[in-house]
Amino acid sequence: MAPLLNGSAQGALLLLAALGLSLTFGQMGVINMAHGEFLMIGAFAAYLVQQVITASNLSIPVALPVAFVVAGLFGLVLEVTIIRWMYRRPLDTLLVTVGVGLILQQAALQIFPSQGVPVEKPRWLDGQLTILGYNWPLRQVFTILLATVCVAALSAWLKYTSFGRRIRATVHNRDLAETTGISTRSIDRLTFFVGSGLAGVAGVAASLIGGTNSQMGAQYIIPAFLVVAAGGIGQLKGTVIAAWAVGVALSFFAYWTTGSLAQVLAFILVIVFLQLRPQGLFTVRTRSLA
Amino acid sequence: MTKPRTTGLKPWISLSGIGVFAVLLLAVAPLVLTDHWLNNLGKYCCWAIAAVGIGLAWGRGGMLVMGQGVFFALGAYSMAMHLTLETAGDRIPGFMVLYDPLAPLPMFWEPFRSAGFTLLAIVLLPVVVAGALGYALFKRRVKGAYFAILTQALAVALAVLISSTIRETGGDTGLSDFKYFFGFVLNDPANRQMVYLIAAALLIVCLLAVWQFYRSRFGELLVATRDAEERVRFLGYDPANIKLVAFIVSALMASIGGALFVPIVGIITPAEIGAAASIFMIAGVALGGRASLFGPALGAMAVGWGQSSLGSTWPDGWTYVLGLLFIVVILFLPNGLSSLPARLAAARRKPDVPPTPAIAAAELEEARS
């Protein structure tokens, strides 16, 4: 029971990190390697909120929207200054954003105390939920709830709002969308804002699990990309299932072997899966040849 | 669709360029540089060898190989295991004693006692691994961002694997403290110069090989595959095979670079092969010009030099410079510094038409697929 529940929580964190990517990578084709650093920005935002609102019971709920907006704004700036010029060269966005990530990391190292900053868990997350004899930490339950809320909000937003409809229209056929009067430029900006903002939310969740420092984003970026790829590009449900599966696999491997070997095995599992099914779990049928 | 010329220079100019480069590296550098800087130059040569391969796969073939660290590791660890055993002699290497004094030498170390096997492994291992991996990926038409992320994930996985098998591979500390290099004493400055010369000579050989490659029918096909894979398929070629060859050659070059890195730098660790290192190898290629002949090698050497010199006088600033380098070069000069003269000339002729980057069409197609 323990590995399954732990793994679900690990999967939820992975999902939070991957959700924004599935939007920017899946919907827009932009490979944002600075996504991990946006996650870091969200965590630092949580720290800064905690400096203002010192009661941690209140500060984390406040930090969630703040981190969303702050990371989203960083994303918006990146889109407006750099990414907008790169839509015709998606592979190059990968390298440009590597550069952006390096700069953000170094800036964080110099702005904040180098050994990292503390982010405190709210008191209402102390304690455990006993399920079949296993004391399941409430913090893990919280991560899963947060991920669920984010996924629900995102899919409702994409499905039912006019913004969401315009985003999907732009993704399916940019030229046609434009001829119907949709401003694809503002759609791009909005999508990138939301995608980056979700990284910020993931950052708050990550700050409750590990250290908040300049290096924290780096450990999430590759697993998050693998999850998006394994789920199938542009497929929210695929991302959800892939994240959960990777999280549970990681946890079971860690249970049977060591923490280090679990990382390797989980990576290999996803890589082998992608060899067998390069299009991911779910695919959008297109008439494209490739 | 007009295809930009991929070889900017006439063949004989390129060849004499390689000649000048060879004279500079093999004859001039050993005379004018101190031991320390010559050794550093040797290290840049190793990265440059890997970079030439990246130029082939990425610049010419359109495959963004973000996991060259894997092949760099195959060569480097093969070499390092041999040198470790050569240093240890009949004993079990010191670091293994530290973690489990009684266990024997791991099985896969044994064959690396033989110098011949080691040299063979440096050449064959990357060919076999890249062959199997490339076959699986290209036949299934994995490309673009998927390919990039998959290769990067492999590099990360290998780095973690090495870190976690501390007794078998030295773990995070890596392998170091080599005394001998195929019978030569590594501390002797004359021998260190010899190792440098081998690295420099192999860099020249790699440049000659890709020069020949680019001029051949195969080189034309590779570029054609990069720019319009479907058209190549319709012409009756299998793009997968074309890409596979380029991928294997680039893997081989990374392995050779890695193998020479070990005696020159004297240590190999998982950090030299992981995600950051693999991206670092790409930085130089992007800077120099991914599709040009000299761009990748010169770019890699420039970035290596920047790390040694600027990273030492201004460490905080160096990270910013490296980050900005990625942004500015990719944004404004997607074909690297080597395309600067051509772009300036083009700008003078037609000031209002920005030249289209050669890679645009193919990648756009990939993104849509």
Added chain:
Amino acid sequence: MSSTSKRMRALVATGAIGTTMALVLAGCGARAGDDTAGAGSSAAASCVDTSGDTVKLGFLNSLTGGMAISEKTVSNVLHMATDEINADGGILGKKIEYVQEDGATDWPTFAEKTEKLLTQDCVAAIFGGWTSSSRKAVKPVVEKFNGLFFYPVQYEGLESSPNIYYTGATTNQQIIPAMDFLAAKGVKTLFLAGSDYVFPRTANAIIKLYAANLGIKIVGEEYVPLDKDDWTSQVAKIAAAKPDFIFNTINGSSNVGFIKAYYDAGLTPAKTPIISVSIAEEEAPAMGHEVTGHYASWNYFQSLKTDTNPEFIKNWKAYPNSSGVTSDPMEAAYISLYLYKALVEAAGSFDVNAVNAAAKSKTITFDAPEGKVTLDGENHHISKPGHIGRINADNQFDIVWASDKFIEPDPYLEGYDWFPADIRKQLTDAAG
């Protein structure tokens, strides 16, 4: 096609000939078994110039990359010690002029910069390093060029080098006191949690040997890579094993993840306390959870009552860019520069061989913030007091145990008969 393949062949042949030529031309160096084999190191003559009124020293710390979170402090305190010594007249009347290098959390860079400092900058000695991996990268280089390296962090022992001075604790000054403390507390079961690299692996190997001797049962052992923070799965195993105590050899930011997962799982210091060897005054407040009631084994604590400690704390708090608290590794770094000064002044020279000779023939001491430490000229380690501290509400440590006298350094654990002699012999043999 045929002309292409002919050209290709010609090309490969040219390349092969070129390479062979290069080999032949250059292959005039020493070979294994030659008489000159050992002469390699002496061939690199020292270029240190101390004829002026300054002496050049090298500081080698990771100012960028993952370990910058710890090593920046060491670099700062070295600068502070430099300012103090210079204000006091310098070493042998010569002012210190330092060259600061960035190791960039990359072990080959540590090796490269060591060579640069020794052969290009011609420094008389190098101070720095943090991880054991960085030290192991520096070791062959300082040995090759016969330089001096001062290493300021507690480590796993089982090492000695004529070119390295260790001012942090070796195992018998930190790990073994911690185990003695646990045994005295009546601990029966112990869980080992560490980062996956050389120090935790080796330290835990020693802990297991000693635990068997003390009758303490090891109920589990877990490792997580240095750059991973998530300890959730491993802590679940700890919670299931219900040990009396956890021995923590985790390093860096991974500690934060460990502590958070520990409290998430409902573990408490009352029932399952942790004893750490890398959480000090700087790290304790950065955990994001109060860690009151846990233990740490160090030689120096900010709360130590010695003659020199108050001034050290005062100076550090006033120093620009200071973190405001003092800790063991930074104190050991502070010692290293003063120890070097004492060594040089005893030798009357900056020459490496003279310094090493003085270390052997004279008694070198320094009134350190942790007390008066004495250098062991044979193994290049220093004597240290053993202390166990318990974290209080101010993230300071209340001393709950102290060794009755300064512990003499014993890196190869020769004075401990539970440490198998054949292992020791293998290790010293392998070290050459």
